[in-house]
Amino acid sequence: MKLILALLLALLAAPVAAQTALPPAPWADRQIPDAAQERRARALMETIRCLTCQSQSIADSNASMAGDMRSQIRERIMAGEQPESIRAWLIARYGDWVSYEPTAAPILWPLWAAPLLLLGLGLLLLRGRIKRRRGA
Amino acid sequence: MRTIWIWLPLGLFLAFVGLFASGLFKPDDRVIHSRLVGQPLPAFTLPAAASDRPALASSDLATGKPRLLNIFASWCVPCAAEAPQLMALKQAGVAIDAIAIRDARPDVDGFLRRYGNPYARIGLDARSGVQIALGSSGVPETFVIDGRGRIAYQHIGDIRADDVPMLLARLRDAQ
Amino acid sequence: MIAETGLAALWLAAALALLQLFLAFAGLKGGKPDLLVAVRPAAVAQGVLTAIAFALLITLFLRSDMSVLLVATNSHSMKPWLYKFAGTWGNHEGSMLLWVTVMGVAGAAVALFERALRRDTHMATLGGQAAISLGFYAFLLFSSNPFARIDPAPADGQGLNPLLQDPGLAFHPPTLYLGYVGLSVAFSFAIGALLTRQVDAAFARAMRPWVLGAWVLLTLGITAGSYWAYYELGWGGWWFWDPVENASLMPWLAATALLHSVTVLATRDALRAWTVMLAVIAFSMSMVGTFLVRSGILTSVHAFAVDPTRGSFILVLLALYIGGALALFGWRIGSVREGAPFELVSRETMLVANNLLLSVILGVVLIGTLYPLMTEAFGHKVSVGAPYFDRIAGPLALALMVVLAAGPLTRWRRDRAAAVCKRLLIPAAIAILLFVSLSLLAWGRIGLLPFLGLIVAVSVGAASIAPLWKRNLLRTPLFTWGMVIAHLGCAVSLAGMACDSAFTVEKLVAARPGDTIQTAGWTLRFARIVPIAGDNWTALQADMRVDRGGAPVMIHPQSRFFASPPTTTSEAALLTRWNGQLYVVLGEEVEGGRWQIRIWWKPFVTLIWLGGVMIALGGALALVGRERRGWLLKWRARRAAA
Known part of the structure; x- marks a missing residue:
C-alpha cells in the first residue's frame, strides 16, 4: 500500500548511512569469469540480508557494506569455497537473521509446516462437502 | 466439532491481535548483535591506517589486559561525535585500538588531528573484511576484548557520555 | 474559513454516521420500523459531506494555504499544480480523509442504487457501513485532523521534495485505497446478511460488483507498484516479498478468492458461510496491511512515515471490527444452512479448489510476513524472504494455474471426468x-x-x-x-x-567512455559522461548508443544527486522491445576513469x-x-x- 511513496522514501533513507568516498571493492560489481561460479555466488547473494539497509538482500543494495560482502562472497567462491559454508560462516557471526533462506533451526519448523497444516486444515473443512460418485 | 470450526477464526484473529500489540508496545530492537561475543577474536592482520600509529593484528589484542577495540571511519559522523568519550576513556587509563573501515590514510590522519587520537594501534580495513569477520554491522561499534583475546562485549552505535561508566565496568568485569 | 468549513463538514458527517447507525439499529431491533426511512438519506448526506470536506482540502492544497498545518508540512507554493493536487493524499491525514471520503461516497452509492437485497438486509448493511465509518471518523477527528491550523503561518511549505513528484505517486495510492474501501463495502454486506440471516444468492449478487470493482483496483495498484519498484530501485527486481509488498498482496489474494466464491453463491446458492468468512477476511487483510505499513512493526525497504500511536489506533479499530465480525459470525452462522454437497467433477469443486489454494497462499504469505515478529517474542531474530515465499507460494500458484485451466471447461453441477480431460x-x-x-x-x-x-x-x-x-x-x-x-x-x-x-542475462562491467560492451546480442557504445542539471538535482549522465544489428538508439542512464536531503539515486535507462527490455544502470566511478555499468537483458519481462x-x-x-x-x-x- 502506498508503495510508491514508500519506495521514494526508501530511496531517501538508503544513503543516510553515510557512504565512503572509497571506490567499491573489486568484486562488488564484477562478475566471476566462470559462469557456474558466478551463478552460485549470485544465488547466495540473493539470500543474504544487507546489514546496513532495511529488508534488502545484498544483491539488491547500493550500500557500501553490501558491496563489500558481495566482493567477499565472490572472492571466496572463486577460492573454491562452497556457498553453504559461507552462509554458515555468516550465520555464525550475525545469527539466522542474516540469511533470507530460512535455516532448519527448530524455531523455523512451524514455518515450514505452515503450508501443509493449512492445506490439511482446508481439506478437513471440505470433508463431507464433496459427494462421492454414485456407485463408487 | 462444528462449534470449534465456527470459533476457530476468532481465536486465530485474537492471537494475531495479541502479536500485533506485543510488536507495537515492546521496545524496538533492530540491532543485530555479533554472535562472537564470548568467543575468541577471529585472527586478522591489518595494515596501519594512520601515519603515526602502528598496524593492528588480532594477536596485539591478547595482552593479558582488557582493551577496547573501536570500529570507526573518518567519513562517519557519529564516530566524530563519540570522539570525546573515547578520549575520556583513554584518560581513565583504558587501552584502545581501532579499525578504520573503508578508509584512506590521509583521511584518517585528518580525522585524528581534528577530533583527537585516543588509539594505540589502528588497522585499516579497506573492504570491511575484518568488520564482517567480527560480526559487526556498522560504524561506530566498540568491542571490549578481555586479556586472552576474547570478545567480552559489543557496544553498537556511538558511545554517549553516560555509556562511559558502563564500558569501564565491562572492562573491569573482563579482567 | 475553508479549513473550518471542512472540519465542520467532517463532524457533521460523523454525527450523521452515528445517527445512521442508531436509526438502523432502532429500526431493525428496537421495533421502530418507521425510523428506517431516514437511513438512506443519512447515508447519502454523509457521502455528500465527506466529498465536500475532501474537495475543500484539495482547494487548500491548490491555493497553498500555509496557515493549514498539513499544507505547510507537505506542500510548497512552487510545486506544479498536479503535485499540489496529488499532495492532498500523499500524507497520512490526507490519505485517511480520502479513505473516509471514498467510504462515504460508496455508502451513498449502496443507499441509492442497491435494489436486489431485501430491505432489512439493505438497512443492516448501511448500519454496518456507518459503524465502520464511525471508527475512521474518530481516527481522523481525534488523532489526525487534516484541517488543523498553524499559527503563525510559515512563509512557505516544507514539501518541495523532488523525489516525491512523480505521476505514479499521484495515482498509485488512491487506486489501492479505492480497492480497500470496496472491500469494506463487501464487509458491510456480509455483516448485514449475518444480522438478518439472509446469506443467499441475492446477497451474493449485491456484493459481487463491489468485490469485482475493488479487485480490479487492487490488481491495477499492485501492478503499478511492481513496475515502479522495478524501474526505480535499479536492480532489475520486480517483486521483493518485502513486508509492505506482502501487505498489498494479501487483500488481493483474499479478494480473488472471494470473487470466485461469490460466483458459486450467486449461481448455485452454496458456500454461504465460507463466502461470508472470506468477505470478513478480505477486509481484515486491508486493515492488517494498513496497520503493518503505518505502525512500522516490521522492517521494510519501503520505509514509511510510521507512528506507533496511529498504529495502535488502527489496531484498536481492527480488533473492534474484525473481532466483532468474527464473533457475529460465530454467533449467527450456526443458523445459516449450507447448500447441498457438490459432485466431485463440477465447476463448483474447481472453484472450491481455487479458494483452497488461494487461502493457503494467503496464509503462507501472512505467516511468513509475521514470522520474524513471532520468533522475536522468543528472542530469536530470523529473516523470511524470497527463498521461502518462492519455494512455497510458487508451486501452490502453479497448481492454482492448472485449476484455472480446468475450471472454466468444467460444467456446473456435474460433469464427466473423461469429458473434462478431452477438453x-x-x-x-x-x-x-x-x-x-x-x-x-x-x-x-x-x-x-x-x-x-x-x-x-x-x-x-x-x-x-x-x-x-x-x-x-x-x-x-x-x-x-x-x-x-x-x-x-x-x-x-x-x-x-x-x-x-x-x-535474464546480467552483465556487470567497469567501462571507460569510448568502450564498447557486448551482451545478449546487444552492442552498447559508451560515448561519454555528461553532467546535466534538472529542477532540483544535478546528474551525471551516460550517453550510450545501443543496437542489435539495426539502427542504433541513444539511451541515457543517470546517477542523480539531490542537494537537500543529500541523496544519490540511479535512474535506469529502459529500452523496450517486443521481446524484452534492456535495463541499463550507471553506477559509481571506479579507479582509472572507469564507470560501473549494470546491464540486464530481460526477455519478455514486460509480460508481467x-x-x-x-x-x-x-x-x-x-x-x-x-x-x-x-x-x-x-x-x-x-x-x-x-
Whole structure:
C-alpha cells in the first residue's frame, strides 16, 4: 500500500548511512569469469540480508557494506569455497537473521509446516462437502 | 466439532491481535548483535591506517589486559561525535585500538588531528573484511576484548557520555 | 474559513454516521420500523459531506494555504499544480480523509442504487457501513485532523521534495485505497446478511460488483507498484516479498478468492458461510496491511512515515471490527444452512479448489510476513524472504494455474471426468511438447520453478481461451470475455515471470567512455559522461548508443544527486522491445576513469505487467457485463409488467 511513496522514501533513507568516498571493492560489481561460479555466488547473494539497509538482500543494495560482502562472497567462491559454508560462516557471526533462506533451526519448523497444516486444515473443512460418485 | 470450526477464526484473529500489540508496545530492537561475543577474536592482520600509529593484528589484542577495540571511519559522523568519550576513556587509563573501515590514510590522519587520537594501534580495513569477520554491522561499534583475546562485549552505535561508566565496568568485569 | 468549513463538514458527517447507525439499529431491533426511512438519506448526506470536506482540502492544497498545518508540512507554493493536487493524499491525514471520503461516497452509492437485497438486509448493511465509518471518523477527528491550523503561518511549505513528484505517486495510492474501501463495502454486506440471516444468492449478487470493482483496483495498484519498484530501485527486481509488498498482496489474494466464491453463491446458492468468512477476511487483510505499513512493526525497504500511536489506533479499530465480525459470525452462522454437497467433477469443486489454494497462499504469505515478529517474542531474530515465499507460494500458484485451466471447461453441477480431460487435450499436448523441447534445450540451465512456469503459462494460456472455442464471439456475454481475458492475463503474467527468471542475462562491467560492451546480442557504445542539471538535482549522465544489428538508439542512464536531503539515486535507462527490455544502470566511478555499468537483458519481462493490466481489464469487463445484464433484465421485466 502506498508503495510508491514508500519506495521514494526508501530511496531517501538508503544513503543516510553515510557512504565512503572509497571506490567499491573489486568484486562488488564484477562478475566471476566462470559462469557456474558466478551463478552460485549470485544465488547466495540473493539470500543474504544487507546489514546496513532495511529488508534488502545484498544483491539488491547500493550500500557500501553490501558491496563489500558481495566482493567477499565472490572472492571466496572463486577460492573454491562452497556457498553453504559461507552462509554458515555468516550465520555464525550475525545469527539466522542474516540469511533470507530460512535455516532448519527448530524455531523455523512451524514455518515450514505452515503450508501443509493449512492445506490439511482446508481439506478437513471440505470433508463431507464433496459427494462421492454414485456407485463408487 | 462444528462449534470449534465456527470459533476457530476468532481465536486465530485474537492471537494475531495479541502479536500485533506485543510488536507495537515492546521496545524496538533492530540491532543485530555479533554472535562472537564470548568467543575468541577471529585472527586478522591489518595494515596501519594512520601515519603515526602502528598496524593492528588480532594477536596485539591478547595482552593479558582488557582493551577496547573501536570500529570507526573518518567519513562517519557519529564516530566524530563519540570522539570525546573515547578520549575520556583513554584518560581513565583504558587501552584502545581501532579499525578504520573503508578508509584512506590521509583521511584518517585528518580525522585524528581534528577530533583527537585516543588509539594505540589502528588497522585499516579497506573492504570491511575484518568488520564482517567480527560480526559487526556498522560504524561506530566498540568491542571490549578481555586479556586472552576474547570478545567480552559489543557496544553498537556511538558511545554517549553516560555509556562511559558502563564500558569501564565491562572492562573491569573482563579482567 | 475553508479549513473550518471542512472540519465542520467532517463532524457533521460523523454525527450523521452515528445517527445512521442508531436509526438502523432502532429500526431493525428496537421495533421502530418507521425510523428506517431516514437511513438512506443519512447515508447519502454523509457521502455528500465527506466529498465536500475532501474537495475543500484539495482547494487548500491548490491555493497553498500555509496557515493549514498539513499544507505547510507537505506542500510548497512552487510545486506544479498536479503535485499540489496529488499532495492532498500523499500524507497520512490526507490519505485517511480520502479513505473516509471514498467510504462515504460508496455508502451513498449502496443507499441509492442497491435494489436486489431485501430491505432489512439493505438497512443492516448501511448500519454496518456507518459503524465502520464511525471508527475512521474518530481516527481522523481525534488523532489526525487534516484541517488543523498553524499559527503563525510559515512563509512557505516544507514539501518541495523532488523525489516525491512523480505521476505514479499521484495515482498509485488512491487506486489501492479505492480497492480497500470496496472491500469494506463487501464487509458491510456480509455483516448485514449475518444480522438478518439472509446469506443467499441475492446477497451474493449485491456484493459481487463491489468485490469485482475493488479487485480490479487492487490488481491495477499492485501492478503499478511492481513496475515502479522495478524501474526505480535499479536492480532489475520486480517483486521483493518485502513486508509492505506482502501487505498489498494479501487483500488481493483474499479478494480473488472471494470473487470466485461469490460466483458459486450467486449461481448455485452454496458456500454461504465460507463466502461470508472470506468477505470478513478480505477486509481484515486491508486493515492488517494498513496497520503493518503505518505502525512500522516490521522492517521494510519501503520505509514509511510510521507512528506507533496511529498504529495502535488502527489496531484498536481492527480488533473492534474484525473481532466483532468474527464473533457475529460465530454467533449467527450456526443458523445459516449450507447448500447441498457438490459432485466431485463440477465447476463448483474447481472453484472450491481455487479458494483452497488461494487461502493457503494467503496464509503462507501472512505467516511468513509475521514470522520474524513471532520468533522475536522468543528472542530469536530470523529473516523470511524470497527463498521461502518462492519455494512455497510458487508451486501452490502453479497448481492454482492448472485449476484455472480446468475450471472454466468444467460444467456446473456435474460433469464427466473423461469429458473434462478431452477438453483439456490440446493444452495437455502443448504442455508435453514444451516439456520435451525445453528439457532438450535448456535442462539444467534454468531453475525448476521457471521451467515449470513456462510450460504451465503456455498451456494454461491456451486452455484459458478454450471457453471461446466454437462460440459466436459477438454473442458471447461480456463477463465470459472478462473471465477469459483475466485468466489469459494470469498466464501472460506467469510467462513474463518465468522468462525473466529463466533467461535474464546480467552483465556487470567497469567501462571507460569510448568502450564498447557486448551482451545478449546487444552492442552498447559508451560515448561519454555528461553532467546535466534538472529542477532540483544535478546528474551525471551516460550517453550510450545501443543496437542489435539495426539502427542504433541513444539511451541515457543517470546517477542523480539531490542537494537537500543529500541523496544519490540511479535512474535506469529502459529500452523496450517486443521481446524484452534492456535495463541499463550507471553506477559509481571506479579507479582509472572507469564507470560501473549494470546491464540486464530481460526477455519478455514486460509480460508481467501486461498480464496484470489484462487481469484488471478482464475484471472490469466482467463488472460491466454483469451489471449491464442486470439492468437489461430489470428493464425487460418492467416493460413486460407495463
